[in-house]
Amino acid sequence: MGVKPVLSALKYFFYRILTLAITLIGLVTLIFILIRSIPGDPARVLAGMMASEEDVNLIREQLGLNQPIYVQYFIYLKNLFTLNLGVSFRTDSPVISEILARLPNTLILAVTSTCLAVALGVPLGILAASKKGGKLDLFLSSLSIAGISLPIYWLGLILILIFSVELRILPAGGSGTPMHLILPTVTIALYLMAFIVKITKASVVDSMEKNYVITAKSKGLSERTILYKHVLRNALIPVVTIVGLQFGALLGGAVITETIFAWPGLGRLIVDSINSRDYPMVQGSIFIFALLYALVNLATDLLYTFIDPRVRLK
């Protein structure tokens, strides 16, 4: 033990940051190429047929469309790099300030639903694994596959139908009080939970077949002791990664859930912006979504190497 492991961890960290930056530049380059490859005047296409001449000129100016293409590209990259994401067509305010105002709402929803999904999903997954092949396992596995197949927009509407229309105990949409957070959280959490139950179960079952479990059994330890003392520690490591990876599905789910419940987050912002052809806002939100996704993946990766000492850093 000494300076070496710390150094290699730092090296790995910088390597990851570098690849992350390259990937993001790749993504925004792809967006740049796609927009320029639409036939016709890009400014007119982006603004839509109904846009005023003023808006079209604004886009032309923002994109620097009268400059050579490589100059346009570097202006574009420089602006993104400095988080200068342009000005919204709809509200005339800077895109970045609108996004930052919405971001906390999406993050709150992400945190509450992930916590709920993990708190319910992990124990249920372990339960299914410990009764493998039994009725309870069959029931939980069926529930999990049904959850994965459930369209999240339908799930949200059904919850509104039950709790807002019939029982009248929860608001159907909006924000402001903790009550408004319940239905959107439950919608995303149920969907995430279905994945977590499935993966936890698979991971626990997998670990139960490992050599050290056979050794423990031959020592005469009870199934319970083996499960709680030996298996879980190993089995839950992949679950951490999967929860991190599911953050992508969570962001996709947030776009839909925020739209259903009129929750003022980043997801609803992007949908509203697409529908009103607010191009700088769409592009800015996509960029921030990708940044967020990359950062969570990076954090998951680092957490993984931290909790599992067997993983060696490259």
Added chain:
Amino acid sequence: MMEKYKQLFKSTRVQLCLSIILLFIFMALLADIIAPYDPIEIDLSKSCNPPSKDHLLGTDELGRDILSRIIYGSRLTITISFVATALGATAGIFFGVISGYFGGIVDTIIQRITEILLALPGFLLAIMFVAIMGSNLWTVIVSVSISMTPSFIRMVRGLALQVRELEYVLAAKQLGANSIKIMFRHVIPNISPTIIAQVTLNLGTSILFASGLGFLGIGVPPPAPEWGTMLGTGRAYIFYAPHLIIFPGLSVFLLVLSFNIIGDKLGEIIASK
């Protein structure tokens, strides 16, 4: 080997799921004959009628028969799901096999592009493409297929890497068989069961993506009876006409569930090798 796959069709659950899928395909093919009403003809005097003898699933906000819209909608859903998955899987297999089998600079280039596409979660990638290209049936199909391609490339590449090192493939190489022959004769057949399981799951996911776009109002545009689009416009009437959202959503759920159960079972059978 084939014996093992026969057990797939012996499962009652799988039989039930296959019947549901066939029912929807049947509805899609025969929509003109079996649909009781025109799916887009507006009759405002019948707006939001609950299910009755004349309209088994009720009528929507513009007085259109919901059953007929679901029957015609299955045409869109089945088309999107099969075409998008076929496109995404073909591209995924093509680039994945090349990447995994040849390695080197080709592999590096394909992997970098894959990473870029994976920088956004699948559904957001589809949203991005639709936002740029506009919304119609074809842009939805292309967006959904692009959104599933990168993870397909990843999976196929991993499989191809394993197969490349198998003894009989190495032997075929030693004997002087050319790469294309090895690829079609040995690599692709060897990895096909896993690919088929993945394709089955993707058929379900593509439906969720396409109707999700429809729900957000950026999928197949109205008046087309796309199930997600129906849910998106129907939700405004949730307080007094819940039948508008119950049946289209149920159709999406049943179809996706059927594909997922079959895909899961296939995966189980492959893993039991």
